[in-house]
Amino acid sequence: MTTPPTSIDLRVLAEFAERVRANVARVIVGKTEAIDLLLIALLCGGHVLIEDVPGVGKTMLARALALSLGLSFRRVQCTPDLLPNDLTGVSVYRPQTGQFVFQPGPLFSHVLLVDEINRATPRTQSALLEAMGEGQVSVDGETHQLPQPFLVLATQNPIEFEGTFPLPEAQLDRFLVQVRLGYPSPDEEVQMLAMLTGEHPITRIEAVVDGAQVPVLQRSLYGVRVAPSLREYVVKVAQALRAHPDLALAMSPRATLALFRAGQARAVLDGRDYVLPDDYKALAVPVLSHRLLVRPAAALRGRTAVDILAEVLASVELPLE
Template sequence: MKNVGDVIVGKEEVIEHLLIALLCEGHVLLEDVPGVGKTMMARALSVSLGVDFRRLQCTPDLLPSDITGTSIFNQETRQFQFIAGPAFTHVLLADEINRATPRTQAALLECMGEQQITADGVTRPLPRPFMVIATQNPVEYEGTFPLPEAQLDRFLFKLKLGYLSDEEEGKMLINLGHRHPIETLEAVVGGHNLPELAEQIWQVTVADSIRDYIVGLVQATRSHTDLVLGASPRGSLALYRGAQARAALQGRDYALPDDVQALAPLALPHRCIVRSDAALRGRTADQVISELLEETALNLGETTEDWAEASTTAGRE
């Protein structure tokens, strides 16, 4: 986190959420106005991990083969040769993803969901780790194609960076007054070990009461009067897996309700659709999730010691 923070000032929480997504082998949608550091954050993350990074600028004339790759005829061998596209990398930045056509956006579905690409009848696995970081501008809609719900659901989290405070923006200007920090940034961890770390995350204990809390929260989105579509089961898994990863990053081998409550605003709103009449009243999915976090019951009879004891019991078993 500190290494990326040397490049991206004042966004420690967002960096932590990116690391959680990495440990969950999930993908992230960064939605914010231009110039707040979305692209630079993705680049700094890949450099810190020491893994391959590709940037894909999405435009209306981008073709699916521009992402997945294409076959060309090799004159020397007299055979068709597959040329891998930018998706064959570890961290793929899909910049302004909503400027690509739906057909091209769909080319990312198999990459994100199955970590593989099928081209010319041949299925090729993508390298691990594999993470898609997509960006989009929420205030400019001319010439854009809204992401379909099926693709939004593939993103583990939807994050926003926001503007810097006065002090943070001043620090940023000092950092950029000479050589850009990204030019001297070095890898601090072995990114190729991430798949092994991701498997270890499953060992973090989630007590029955917290699991029930996750299910109750997601179920509540499906019956809420202001939502025409609630969160999918993939949303439940995102909360469950995210809570495990957040606990591990904070040095715990057991999840807490705080983990679920911290990640629900990132994992659930983009999976929900607000009814048109509710939207006219100014209601948003973020507001609904915030209210459900206050209303959904949790077993208040349990304490941190109880959840830690559940971890110890699970270890003995």
């Protein structure tokens, strides 16, 4: 059994994150927090659900990240007639050789943008489960490994529901974080217009880091120290959510692990080799809110997952060390 590293090169990780941040900021103005959440998901080997109205830069953010990392990028526009094989690929018969040859689908890329995922049917949505959870797909009885790193960025419009298929809880639980970009401030929007007086900045984006190093960086997170009291804190938050009367579905063990790992990644992005309570408090909403299901009676009273999270975080005592 391999012993995880006890220390990490913070300089390498901090430089990696800063280069990507600065490069993506050349295209996406004023969204440093969203960029950091994407980096956290990447370092944790997780995936991102971007939920926001059209036109705020979801697709451009995904493209800018992939280009900055120098990794392959594919985009899939989900529609009700999209089939699972349109994502995974198909086996094609070659008369010349008399054999079937597998033709990989869009899933075989490092960064995959699944646009308007809730417009795909449940059958097609489920094709993503194995890919997101196991890093592989099964086609015609054969298993094919996906390239590493593998990052799914799925978008959905929270306003328009006609002709959509809401993601089931099992699918939502596969996303490490949920990101909302929001509208830019007036100053940011003026800066955006100034940037777009000529050709789009995305045409000048080039790789600033070696994306092939990401799997090594992912393993280095094991060296980030988490105090025993902080581990207990994360579990106490999970237990408090599971006991909350306004929640029909609370925090799964997968969510507990997701929050734990995300805290380690946030510490690294902040130049630390140890996790602070503030890391978990800052990540609670993006990591947990999309996994919580509010009871209908509570929702009628105006209660939201974010409100319940804030209430629980305020009630659970923070460790002093």
